[in-house]
Amino acid sequence: xxxxxxxMKRFRKLQVLDDVxxxxxxxxxxxxxxxxxxxxxxxxKSILGMVKPDSGSIYFNDTAINEDYEYRRDIGxxxxxGRYPDNMKIGQLFKMLxxxxxxxxxxxxxxxxxxFKLPAIYDKPMRTLSGGTRQKVSAALAFLFNxxxxxxxxxxxxxxxxxxxxLKEKIxxxxxxxxxxxISSHILSDLDDLTTHIMYLQEGKMKFLKPLKMLQxxxxxxxxxxxxxxxxxxxxxxxxxxxxxPIKKTDKVLN
Amino acid sequence: xxxxxxxxxxxxxxxxxxIGYTLFLFLISxxxxxxxENSSKAMLSLLNIVLIVVPLISLIFATIHYYxxxxxxxxxxxxxxxxxxxxxxEFNGVSVSLLTSFLVGVGIPVFMYSFxxxxxxxxxxxSSLTMIFSSIAFFASVTSRDKARxxxxxxxxxxxxxxxxxxxxxxxxxxxxxxxxxxxxxxLSSLNPVDLGRIFIxxxxxxxxxxxxxxxxxxxxxxxxxxxxxxIGVMLLWMLLPLGLAVRRFKRKDL
Numbered sequence: 001x002x003x004x005x006x007x008m009k010r011f012r013k014l015q016v017l018d019d020v021x022x023x024x025x026x027x028x029x030x031x032x033x034x035x036x037x038x039x040x041x042x043x044x045k046s047i048l049g050m051v052k053p054d055s056g057s058i059y060f061n062d063t064a065i066n067e068d069y070e071y072r073r074d075i076g077x078x079x080x081x082g083r084y085p086d087n088m089k090i091g092q093l094f095k096m097l098x099x100x101x102x103x104x105x106x107x108x109x110x111x112x113x114x115x116f117k118l119p120a121i122y123d124k125p126m127r128t129l130s131g132g133t134r135q136k137v138s139a140a141l142a143f144l145f146n147x148x149x150x151x152x153x154x155x156x157x158x159x160x161x162x163x164x165x166x167l168k169e170k171i172x173x174x175x176x177x178x179x180x181x182x183i184s185s186h187i188l189s190d191l192d193d194l195t196t197h198i199m200y201l202q203e204g205k206m207k208f209l210k211p212l213k214m215l216q217x218x219x220x221x222x223x224x225x226x227x228x229x230x231x232x233x234x235x236x237x238x239x240x241x242x243x244x245x246p247i248k249k250t251d252k253v254l255n
Numbered sequence: 256x257x258x259x260x261x262x263x264x265x266x267x268x269x270x271x272x273x274i275g276y277t278l279f280l281f282l283i284s285x286x287x288x289x290x291x292e293n294s295s296k297a298m299l300s301l302l303n304i305v306l307i308v309v310p311l312i313s314l315i316f317a318t319i320h321y322y323x324x325x326x327x328x329x330x331x332x333x334x335x336x337x338x339x340x341x342x343x344x345e346f347n348g349v350s351v352s353l354l355t356s357f358l359v360g361v362g363i364p365v366f367m368y369s370f371x372x373x374x375x376x377x378x379x380x381x382s383s384l385t386m387i388f389s390s391i392a393f394f395a396s397v398t399s400r401d402k403a404r405x406x407x408x409x410x411x412x413x414x415x416x417x418x419x420x421x422x423x424x425x426x427x428x429x430x431x432x433x434x435x436x437x438x439x440x441x442x443l444s445s446l447n448p449v450d451l452g453r454i455f456i457x458x459x460x461x462x463x464x465x466x467x468x469x470x471x472x473x474x475x476x477x478x479x480x481x482x483x484x485x486x487i488g489v490m491l492l493w494m495l496l497p498l499g500l501a502v503r504r505f506k507r508k509d510l
Contacts, residue, residue: 011509045509045510048332048333049332050329050332050333050509050510051509051510052507052508052509069335069336069337069338070335071335072333072334072335072336073335075333077333079329079333083325083326083329083330084326084327084330085266085324085326085327085330086323086326087266087269087270088266096262097334099258100258100259100334100336101334101335
């Protein structure tokens with residue numbers, strides 16, 4: 001459904017994405033995992049066409065996305081930090097998006113709008129909302145047009161346990177409808193019962209993309225958190241050899 | 256595109272700045288026409304206000320509006336919407352509301368007190384300058400990510416067109432005063448929309464009789480149908496060129 005080929009992106013001196021290639025198909029729930037600044041959000045934004053890659057290409061249903069924008073009809077995106085026009089009220093925001101995309105407004109999914117009890121606060125201006133409420137609005141918007149692909153950037157960060165549970169249930173029910181779902185998150189325990197595949201990024205490079213089952217078998221851990229911790233630890237011990245001498249030198253200077 | 260422009264328009268009218276601008280223009284025009292016995296004298300004073308204030312307000316307002324709607328632009332980018340369409344809708348919203356302010360604030364008094372060729376020339380020049388400077392402002396703000404830099408660039412451009420350019424032209428005229436410069440000054444005036452507007456209006460006034468040989472040449476050119484088409488063409492170019500460049504930049508930008 002989405003195919004990424006040799007994607008490169010550099011922000012000034014920083015190589016944010018370094019030759020990332022991957023392929024996602026229907027029914028998969030991909031967890032994007034990696035340390036801060038490993039390029040997760042840049043990868044997501046590249047898929048959405050918000051960031052223009054330096055080289056490499058992205059295909060959506062086998063069509064390159066370069067100048068096209070129609071493909072975004074089939075993507076629901078929940079940003080990490082939802083930013084909305086300050087003067088607009090929640091109700092107006094929903095009304096506006098439905099109006100702008102009026103062609104698709106027949107098949108709406110108001111499930112989250114109702115479960116998060118958003119209609120009760122429809123007349124609140126966006127600027128007065130707390131971070132958590134903003135996240136709820138973002139989530140409800142992402143699911144609203146019933147898209148085939150969902151891209152969720154840190155969906156549960158900032159949500160209270162109850163709302164977080166509601167969102168997770170919603171993700172599972174969409175997963176059962178054979179949709180493609182991409183989640184980036186640091187809260188690995190949230191991903192445990194959702195994910196089917198793990199994609200691990202580090203310093204802009206893709207370390208691996210494999211099924212959860214395979215990862216569990218390789219590491220011998222059943223919990224995703226522990227499995228990833230083990231991998232990160234291995235990476236570090238591998239890395240230590242490289243940095244061995246310089247660290248000792250600085251020790252001497254300090255003493 | 257119209258749908259989107261409507262929301263931009265609505266957002267601008269909520270901020271009330273445009274209403275203040277309309278009132279300001281209306282009050283100044285009315286008081287000028289009422290203070291002067293002779294309406295053509297009032298037109299001369301109004302001319303200076305139109306040529307200085309309209310570009311300044313258009314530049315600053317359009318720049319600030321662009322940065323304030325960054326969230327809106329971001330939200331629209333995750334929807335199936337082309338970048339060109341998003342930027343042009345923003346431009347439409349801003350320029351149409353500024354144009355409405357100008358046509359109400361200056362247009363009504365001019366229709367009441369000075370409904371003649373000069374008045375029409377003034378309204379034409381003012382409307383063109385509004386569009387031109389909104390377009391230049393969009394180019395400046397798309398180019399720089401930082402708000403302070405964007406507004407600074409807009410202010411500098413205003414200084415250049417309203418003050419510095421005239422100084423440069425005078426310097427050239429003094430330095431080469433031994434040569435026939437009539438054709439050159441004609442060309443030079445096309446390189447600054449404010450100057451072009453000034454000449455276009457001045458030649459419709461009685462004072463143009465005082466401008467001697469150059470004035471006669473100008474009158475011969477700008478009075479003819481060719482000259483009028485030339486002015487309209489150059490003004491249009493001044494509007495489309497920065498806007499086109501802004502769209503081109505915006506399409507390649509990372510957001």
